[in-house]
Amino acid sequence: MSDVRVIIQRDSEREERVVTTGTTAADLFAGERTVVAARVAGELKDLTYVVADGEEVEPVEVSSEDGLNILRHSTAHVMAQAVQELFPEAKLGIGPPVKDGFYYDFDVEKPFTPDDLKLIEKKMQEIVKRGQKFARRAVTDEAAREELADEPYKLELIGLKGSAAHEEGANVEVGAGELTIYDNLDPKTGELCWKDLCRGPHLPTTRLIPAFKLMRNAAAYWRGSEKNPMLQRIYGTAWPSKDELKAYLEFLAEAEKRDHRKLGSELDLFSVPEQIGSGLAVFHPKGGIIRRVMEDYSRKRHEEEGYEFVYTPHATKGALFETSGHLDWYADGMYPPMQLDEGVDYYLKPMNCPMHNLIFDARGRSYRELPLRFFEFGTVYRYEKSGVVHGLTRARGFTQDDAHIYCTREQMGEELDRTLTFVLDLLRDYGLNDFYLELSTKDPEKFVGTDEAWEEATETLRKVAEKQGLELVADPGGAAFYGPKISVQAKDAIGRTWQMSTIQLDFNLPERFDLEYTAADGTKQRPVMIHRALFGSIERFFAVLLEHYAGAFPAWLAPVQALGIPVGDAHVEYLQEFAAEAKKQGLRVEVDASSDRMQKKIRNAQKSKVPFMIIVGDDDMNAGTVSFRYRDGSQKNGIPRDEALAEIAKAVADRVQV
Structure with a gap:
């Protein structure tokens, strides 16, 4: 046997090793139980891969993103095998890994029931214990069609090889190169237990x-098209350890408790009436208070920052979006036109920026006016497919806190820096503190303007982002067609990441709208345009905060900041006087004068997540005091009324959680 030299790459460490011909990746990493695959020349390979002379090989740990995908894709195969053992008539669709889990689609006569899922999970456990081996083999198109003759969806994927197989998960099945099938083999006899068309890679054995x-x-429709057959999709999750699975399930349980749709109903904040339509929410009085307070504080901060408020209509002639380019790029996400004014097409606006450009262009502008900052709570409408509409976080009608800043090229860097700092500070005011930034760059298939302008805009944003000292993550190709953007990604109380504010630098729309200002030397110059949405949309930000606080808003945002709870009827009037004093100070204080017993009133207040419960009995009434009961169940008695009002007012003014 001849020697083979390979380089083993681990992070920044490189090790050259001499091995014999026929050495596999599994041999290179023998004894390293957490290694489930290898990356060779940038491609993922099974551990059975035989290394060649001069190759660079990197171990893939199961805890890495690629490792988790391999674990989950292998588990999807086990699930599909279990389904076909229990339901032999089931036909296979696709089964890719997805965020935190996997799924597999099946064509079956009847939808799966919860009891079916229990049986499938039990059968999967049996397959895992068997320790079946995942074995890869290359096949010709003809051989694959012969072997999978009873699987019509696999045959369709074979026909798509290297061309249109770009749907989610399809690339897991086939690619542009050779076709491969993975066999699940009995570890003792080597007999075939099950097989699937797949690119891989996979774990060495189900025991992992x-x-x-x-x-x-x-x-789920086959390949995501409503023109195709409806299949049954089973979702699952898989983790490198039982503790990680347990932690994930606990996380899901906590996330379910915080679901803004559930809390919105329980706390009587908003609803999405069927009579109005999917993705179109109405805010109830308590939700309306929270929204108003959010908006009022935002308005105040924007005024302090030098923004000017504008208002624009909900509909416009289609020609405006032809000028902006939105009809070219986003027509599918817009509602169909309305035929008005002798055949002129009008559209519900999907964004505010073209109208803000018209305000800028309504009269001549001087360099002395710049930077000019327009701000609007502008309601927009976007057509979302019913399958992706989700409460307030993915809606069809929503209100953007939209700003557009017009400045000179020389002001651009400073204005971007100022804008990003303002955005982060305001998000912190609402209680979000854990951020990283994402820089979205040009999509080479979807952009307008010159490469030079894009490069200048991208590098300017990069420098501004780096000044904040936060982690900066690349998002290649994620920019809008008119310019790169910085996205603020915020983590909530249970560690989920939400995309919040976006700041986009745009050299193109000013060009398309022929925007100009008069420079100091009297020449006409083109302004730079900065697009900025701080909340993204008020509805979505409302949902994020609702889930972040689990409905227990800090006092400044709470619809009812304090609730008076009388021990008996004789104490109601005293509490009503206290509430009247509070309202004079701008505090939102109510009194529960219902016929319920005091303990039930306390339970109701706890369910409503009121920051302060003000309990009054004979002792307090005689002494001119009140007693506080806090959200955590603790209590403070005998507080003079003026001190109690001051404590509530301070919690509101300081925007703190109590």
Whole structure:
């Protein structure tokens, strides 16, 4: 046997090793139980891959993103095998890994039931214990069609090889190169237990699947098109350890408790009436208070920062969006036109920026006016497919806190820096403190303007982002067609990441709208345009805060800041006097004068997540005091009324959680 030289790459460390011909990746990493695959020349390979002379090989840990995907994709195969053992008539769709889990689509006569999922999970556990081996083999198109003759969806994917197989998960099945099938083999006899068309890679054996759970099933169109058959999709999750699975399930349980749709109903904040339509919410009085306070504080801060308020209509002639380019790029996400004014097309506006450009262009502008900052709570309408509409976080009608800043090229860097600092500070005021930044760059297939302008805009944003001292993550190709952007990504109380504010630098729309200002030397110059949405949309930000606080808003945002709870009827009037004093100070204080017993009133207040409960009995009434009961159940008695009002007012003014 001849020698083979390979380089093993681990992060920044490189090790050259001499091995014999026929050495596999598994041999290179023998004894390293957390290594589940290898990356060779940038491509993921099974551990059975035989290394060649001069190759650079990197171990793939199961805890890495690629490792988790391999674990979950392997678990999807086990699930599909279990389904076909239990339901032999089931036809296979696709089964990719997805965020935190996996799914597999099946064509079956009847939808799966919860009991079916329990049986499938039990059968999966049996397959895992068998320790079946995942074995890869290359096949010709003809051989694949012969072997999978009873699988119509796999045959369709074979026909798509290297061309249109770009749907989510399709690339897991086929690619542009050779076709491969993965066999699940009995570890003792080597007999075939099951097989699937797949690119891989996979775990060496099912025994390396330590922890999984099936979550739910749902209907899904084949390849995502309503023109195709409806299949049954089973979702599951898989983790490198039972502890990680347990932690994930606990996280899901906590997230379910915080679901803004559930809390919105329980706390009587908002609803999405069927009579109005999916994705179109109405805010109830308590939700309306929270929204108004959010907006009022934002307005105040924007005024302090030098923004000017503008207002624009909800609909416009289509020609405006032809000028802006939105009809070219976003027509599918806009509502169909309305035929008005002798055949002129009008559209519900999907964004505010073209109208703000018209305000800028309504009269001549001087360099002395710049930077000019327009701000609007502008309601927009975007057509979202019913399958992606989700409460307030993915809606069809929503209000953007939209700003557009017009400045000179020389002011651009300073204005971007100022804007990003303002955005982060305001988000912190609302209680979000854990951020990283994302820089979205040009999509080479979807952009307007010159490469030079894009490069200048991108580098300017990069420098501004780096000044904040936050982690900066690249998002290649994620920019809008008119310019790169910085996105503020915020983590909530349970560690979920939400995209919040966006800041986009745009050299192109000013060009398309022929915007000009008069420079100091009298020449006409083109302004730079900065697009900025701080909340993104008020509805979505409302939902994020609702889930972040689990409905227990800090006193300044709470719809009812304090609730008076009388021990008996004789104490109601005293509390009403206290509430009247509070209202004079701008505090939102109510009194529960219902016929319920005091303990039930306390329970109701706890369910309503009121920051302060003000309890009054004979002792307090005689002494001119009140007693506080806080959200955590603690209590403070005998507080003079003026001190009690001052404590509530301070909590509101300081925007603190109590």
